[in-house]
Amino acid sequence: MMVRKTKKKELIFELFDELKQLDMDILNEQHGWELPQYIIENLKHEPRSYQSEAIRYFHYTQASDTFKFRKPRQLMFNMATGSGKTDLMAGLILYLYKEKGYQNFLFTVNTNGVLSKTIDNLTNAQSTKFLFNSNLEIDGEHIFINQISGRFPDFPNKNVINIKFVSIQTLTNDLFTQAENIMSLKDYQKTKMVILADEAHHYSASTKKKNKAELEKISWEKSLLSLLHAHVDNLLLEFTATLDFDDETIYQKYRDKIIYRYTLDSYIKERYSKNVRRIQTGNSNEDNMLSTVLLSEYRRKFALEKFGIEIKPVILFKSHKIDASYEANNLFNEMIDSLTVESLRSFLISQRRSVSEEQSHTLQLAYQYYLEKDDLSTVVREIKRGFSPARILNANDSDSGSKGLLETGQYQALNSLESPNNLYRVVFAVAKLTEGWDVLNLYDIVRISNLGKMNDKRDAKSTNSEAQLIGRGARYNPFSLNQKISYQRRFDESDETASLLLETLHYHTLNEPQYIKNLMASLDKMNLATGTDEKNPPIEIKLKPSFKKTQIFKTGKLYYNETEEIPDSHYVNLRAYGIEISKLANVTYLKSTYETAYLSAEAIELKTSQLRGIDIRYFKKSISRSNFFRFENLKRYLPNLKSMENFWGENWLDLQNLTLSVTTEKETIVEDFSAMEKLKIVDNFFNLLATQIKAGYRKARGTNRFIGYPITEYLVDYRKRIPNYDTAKHSGSFIEQKVANISFEKFDFFAYQSAIINRNEENLVNAIANHIDELREQYGDVFLIRMDENMLKGTDKVERLKLHQFEENPREINFSGFQPDFILLLQNKDYYLQIFIEPKGEQLAEKDRWKEELLSYINDHQEDLIFEDEVDGVIIKGLKFYNQENSKQILNQLAQIALEKPHFGGNIKLDLF
Known part of the structure; x- marks a missing residue:
């Protein structure tokens, strides 16, 4: 009987969705x-x-x-474990x-x-x-x-x-x-x-x-x-x-x-967390314990020997029942106490044979590190000192118990494990730490199995708490490198696999199929991206030798628009910020309570009146209450402002000719406003003005000038690691990151031998391949280039290969620029056509809609494009977002641009250029 797959329910959050739209709306008076x-x-x-x-x-x-009429009073911040909810609380306070x-x-x-x-x-x-x-x-x-x-x-x-x-x-x-x-x-x-x-x-x-x-x-x-x-x-x-x-x-x-x-998948994707890797072996609990101790020490020594960094990696041993946790604690103490040079060497040799690289590449690195040492006596001595009973915390006592953590003073130790004065290396726990535990230097979680008074059948099923704990342990541990502290992962693309040790949490478990299946389901449910600890070196992505021999490689260019700094001399008055003070001076001030207004069945009748009796004292009082309008801060946004007296003058506020008007309920008598109400209206005016000034002050902007960068200098071989995730399958990030190294040797039009891409991107390449012959009928040269973010990583060049907004009034302002994933180069004797292509799944399209709008703007304003080089016949175009759902429409758009036909296979010519 075939099992029907159930589609995951689409979640709609009305308020959150509304706020996302409002955040992109340039007409939102709070925009900026x-x-x-x-x-x-x-x-x-x-x-x-x-x-x-x-x-x-x-x-x-x-x-x-x-x-205005429906201020929500109960709100939920749904934030990933470890993402800093309490920091957010502090900011909201x-x-x-x-x-x-x-x-x-x-x-x-x-x-x-x-x-x-x-x-x-x-x-x-x-x-x-x-x-x-x-x-x-x-x-x-x-x-x-x-x-x-x-x-x-x-x-x-x-x-x-x-x-x-x-x-x-x-x-x-x-x-x-x-x-x-x-x-x-x-x-x-x-x-x-x-x-x-x-x-x-x-x-x-x-x-x-x-x-x-x-x-x-x-x-x-x-x-x-x-x-x-x-x-x-x-x-x-x-x-x-x-x-x-x-x-x-x-x-x-x-x-x-x-x-x-x-969500957790965003947290991990944006590199604010450690990577999470699972180590599944056929070891006993005792072998798992010793392997983890060796890995923890290897992690500490690697950080010190390679980078001169002192870290103290912490291990958590997690049991399902309290009696099992105490038994594990005793077993651990006995194991450390009985460790000898001979037993350690025998263990290392045995483990290197029995634990494969597919099970754990990291453990293999650790075993090899110790086996290469001539003298293991120092290692044994350091382990006995670093993992003695005095360096172990047991977190199993209840809050109300006579020996609870809070009463014994160990609670402070548990929440200050990163402190240099805190010497604890090991924590034993059951469920105590799944919530509220702030720990950054937890690098290993070990699941203890089959200990205690009885085997609990629920053990293999109770994986939700384990998944929560993994999420908590994934908090990133910042460290200083080259005198810089980073709060995001740095080594994702490092050639040296061992460097990943400093940014990876390992979850160790026995190889129990049912438990692992349930655990992965729990990780999926949390959208917590994890993977196995198998070897995963960076892959070499090379240009094809045949492409390097072509004329387009030797003399061709890639065109991107230039940015320009906006000089301070530009900002000489409020008009330079796009501010029309006469429009801004109309302030809405409604005296009705929002409950009354919201519940009213009838629309509120409004009127606009001039506000008289507002002299400079109100403006000065209002400004004195605002951080933004302090002169030293205001000067950051108004670089040509000489003084606050200058701010009141005609180039800026022009207070002498400024008339505030106020929109109120029809029955409101403006003349009866109290001094406090007038001050509140002036406050509202200045809040709007501050928002507009910040939105209008830009350091750099895109231009319509396109610069050609030599392909020989900008298309290079590079290395990239495939993200190793097999959980969080329902998240947009997982769908986006589920990639593979796809060989394109069979496609002579593809510039690289292979590319690390996702399924949507692979579909695009195959779709273009289906029409390559028709494109070649009109163009002698047809090449598709995957523009990978790793290609020029760490060089100044990477910022040049970005498109930047240059629309006069974009729907959504974004200053960062972006690099479309593909460029299709087409050349014949008449012109050189460069087409930007950005595959984008529907689940991500709305968030990045500004990118698609920029590509469309380029198409619609061809006559405005200027080229820095004295070139003829260069045409820059862009396609709308490509995905499987709209493949036909996008291919039609490509045919219209490249072949002047309504679609591939058609014979009717269109006059597009």
Whole structure:
């Protein structure tokens, strides 16, 4: 009987999708909004691009006219494990304090471990994990972080951010309790606050059987909603990496509340994580333990000997049951204690024979490293010292137990494993560390099997927690190299395989087929890209000798448009930024509450009136409250500004002739506005102006001038490693990265002998091959070139082979430029035709739509293209995105451009040039 494959449900998140569209909309009045300096300067870690984007999306919900009448109060940040959710929280706290006046924040989570860790993150300036800068300052005033242990103050002190930390269990119990120094629901009704709910997947009951755990979730969920509705201005911001969208109830709950998603596959693809490799052997637990210790020491020694870097790799031994974990701990201690030079040498020889390179190339490197040493006594001595019982943490005690981690002081050690003063190398655990454990130098996770009082049949099935733990261990461990610290992987394309040791997490397991099958399913579900630890050297990609002999290789050129710096002298007034001050001076100010407006069945009638009685004092007061309009900051964007007095003058604000107008509800009497309301309107005006200035200030832009770069200098042999992933099959990144080295020796029109490409790109090459004879009827030379990003990596040339926007008013501004994946070169006696081609799967097309629009713009503005060289007959064109679904249309477009026919095989000529 044939099994029908079920298509994975397409997930729609209305709010997130709307915000993505709004972010690309140049008509969005908040377009160009950048993360404020007060956030960047007050955070310990520079926000990553996706964290900045998440805060920008949140800003839209708070400030964009799109959300004027429906400000969402409950929002979910669905962020990958290890992507810095608490850093994001810290940024949001600063934003809400400065922009919205929130001073009270309530942090809640379901475990004491995460609670204690977050207290350190957000309040303990002495901790290495503190996420704010020690001198927290906004608008020139020092800001204090105050941990609240009881009630929030009725009247918060100026320049103070109050944060109360409480477990969800305690919070739920306290809400309906009247007692001294305990905040009941009645007390919370007096407090305007933001609720920060971490590990929020614990607060949603599923559609499954309502057992005790599910009923507890219902209770917690009700508590959070009670707090949200206790005050009309309260916000509930939820954070988690783990939401089960296969559960219909959970999907329906959050589909319109997710404000931002940053998935594990994106996290790994963008190199913010370690790579993850699985090592599956037929070893015993004891052999696995010793192999991992040897690998850990090899990792440490390689970093020191090769790069002069001191790292302390940590190993986690993961068991399914507590008694098994303790047994493994004892077994480990006995193994280290009994290790001798003779037993180690015998082990290395045996393992090198029994563990194949297909099972683990990395272990083979480690075994070889030790076997080449004449004296193993130093190795044994270092292992006994580095992995002694004093260097082992056992994390199995419960939070409430008499010997819990929190009580014994080991909790701090567990959350500071990267510290040079922390000597722990090994952690034994069951489930304690799957959430909230901040560790960067975890490099090996070892699954312990078949130990304990009994074999648990659930052992092979309980892989979700293992997958979560792998995701947590994949956090990147930054290190300094050539006096530079990188927070992203550097060695993905390194010729030296051993360098990958510093950027790879290894998950060690016995070769149990059912367990491995279940684990891979769990990794798939999380979109966590992993692969086996087999040998994977970079592949040499070479130009064909036959192509190097052609005239097009010897004398031909590749054409890309030039960029130009925008000189500071260009920015002499606001018009140079594309700002029409008369249009900007119309400010919308609606006094109705958004609840009333949103629930109203009738459209609101508006009117626009001039705002009188606004003198310079309002403008100066408003500017004094804004970081952006401080002279030293404003000068970054207005390089020709001489002084703030100059800013008020005719070249800039022209305050003497500036008239603000305000759009309000029809019944509003503008003349009755209070001084505070007038100041708020001026604030809104300056917020709009700041956004427009930042959007209009560019350092460089594309031009319509195209430069030819000699093919002999820019098309070269290169090396590239094939990404080794076999999980995360449902993610767009997996589909994009599932590549192979495809030989194209049979296609004489393909310039390289082979190419590392995905299925969509291979389909494109084959589609062109089907029509190569027809193209050659009109062109003596026809060559297809794969323009790989590795081709000129590490050289200045790589930036030259990029197309840049040069449209007057693009729908979406993008300054980075891009390199289309393929170039089709066609040459006959009359002209030289270069066609840019970009294969793009539908799942990625919308995100990169600006690229397709640029290619179309080139086609539609041929008369505007200028060539730097004195050349005749050079034509530059571009195709729309190619994929399997639109293959026919794109091939028709190619026929129209190259053959002046409506399609291949046709006889009707079109006049295109």
